[in-house]
Amino acid sequence: MSKRQEMRDKRLKQQRTQRIIIGSIVLVGALLVAFALILPNLNQNAATLPVDLKPRPQADFNRMGDPNAPITITEFSDYKCSHCAAFALETEPLLVEQYIETGKVHFIYRSMGGWISPESLLAIEASYCAADENKFWEFHDLVFMNQASTFNNSMMKGFAAQLGLDEAAFNACLSSGKYTEMSNQDAADGTAFGVEGTPTFILTYKVNGEERQRILPGNYPLSGFQQEIESALDEMGL
Structure with a gap:
């Protein structure tokens, strides 16, 4: 070569x-x-997989239980708070079974708005839009179950579709900012109560007509709620 x-x-x-x-x-x-x-798209699909949503007794907007119950517990929460998710998915169902279904506690969920992230504000406004069709608690569960995902309009609309909500009504509610003021008021009231972290629970009851409150900060275990609730019931002679 x-x-x-x-x-x-x-x-x-x-x-x-x-x-x-x-x-x-x-x-x-x-x-x-x-x-x-x-x-x-994979993340979005994963976020809208069917889940086992737990029913709430006497659900009414962001409340559950008998409104005439001797004790009212108001939770101040944030959808991007990991301790809030742990309470919602682990402790709350037990609280429902032992004290809310039995008529001893009336429970209210309120948000600290966009305290941790603007995504939290979007999620609570979307939850209130779902509450217009009495699906607040189901929406609340879906959001917490998918907390690790990025919250955006597409995801919120996906949750609404999964729950069978009226698409046009939900989208109009969300885009109009119908519940922005209410969400901001939640946060303002939480600050007025002295909320410094989420979750924080305000336990309210009356003894001889006098209103009393206990502030329970952090992800209280069921045993902690049992102690506080039973103590309050004892004060009321119940």
Whole structure:
């Protein structure tokens, strides 16, 4: 083989190698772009998978239980608060079973608005929009079950669809900011109560006509609620 032929073969080999490298880079780039486009949809689908939503007794907007119960517990919460999610998904169902279903406690959920993140404000406004169709608590559960996801309008509308809400009414409610003022008032009232962290629970009851309150900060365990509730019932002679 002549030296010229040898050099030509070497150049051809180098060109083939370069084409293979360039092709590999293009393929990897295409796969990365495709993954970036698909991933949000995967997250969105995961966020709207069917879940076991627990019923609430005498649900009324953001309240549950007998409004004439001897004790009212008001929770100040934040949808992006991990301790709030732990309470909602673990302790609250037990509280419902032992004290709310039995007529001893009337429970109210209120939000500290966008205290942790603007996403929290969006989620509470969406929850109040769901409450227009008496689906507040189901929406509340879906939000907490998907707390790790990024909250946006698309996700909130997906939850509404999953719950069978009126799409046009829900979307109009959310886009109009119908419950922005109410959500901000929740936060203002929480601040007035001295709420410094979420969740915080305000336990209210009356003894001989005199209103009394206990402030329970943090993710109270069921045993803590039992102690406070039973103590208040004893004060009332119940």
